[in-house]
């Protein structure tokens with residue numbers, strides 16, 4: 001469902017997403033379960049984000065006769081933002097088995113909250129029709145905005161951002177810098193806290209997937 005305050009934001013409203021989100025947020029959810037939930041919610045949000053993907057007509061032979069069918073015509077590139085976006089890749093590949101995957105490493109400097117690029121596995125030129133940036137968290141929007149800039153400079157024309165939880169500050173920042181990029185998310189949360197964490201959020205998505213720490 002699109003959101004009145006943010007024209008480019010699509011917040012998924014499916015009951016299954018709501019149920020899984022509460023489990024994802026719970027501090028008692030351990031990394032194994034957390035990874036499963038990231039994967040399941042990514043699948044559901046990704047499914048919605050692909051609703052306008054382009055198709056082409058094909059012929060298919062059933063055991064009984066030949067009939068018409070369709071296949072995905074868009075060449076799709078998945079761009080997970082390391083680390084936390086890694087947990088979204090498998091679900092998206094289940095939806096789009098022919099998608100290519102390009103890893104982009106960005107981390108937020110904890111002091112300045114500015115994104116720092118440390119890994120870029122994009123090929124020399126854009127070879128796809130649609131790029132889906134995968135990152136569970138949209139906080140200040142610094143990482144997403146930087147990732148979109150990298151992709152645009154590289155030649156990507158259609159880009160969508162796929163998140164699980166977004167803060168209003170981050171959505172506003174992406175809309176301002178890149179009004180042509182739709183943002184799909186499972187939840188729009190209240191605000192950022194003074195350390196740049198999404199409230200109520202889920203804590204640190206990378207740490208919770210990979211069991212590497214606590215937010216305090």
Ligand code: PRP
Pocket residue numbers: 081082083084085106107108109113115135136137138139140141142143144170196204205206207
């Ligand atoms: C998290 C998250 C986003 C970024 C969001 O990554 O996965 O990439 O923060 O914050 P922003 O919108 O303010 O830029 P983090 O920097 O913690 O790296 P990690 O995934 O390696 O833990």
Ligand code: URA
Pocket residue numbers: 084137139196197198199201202203204205206
């Ligand atoms: N990154 C996270 O993993 N969580 C937040 O709340 C903000 C940025």
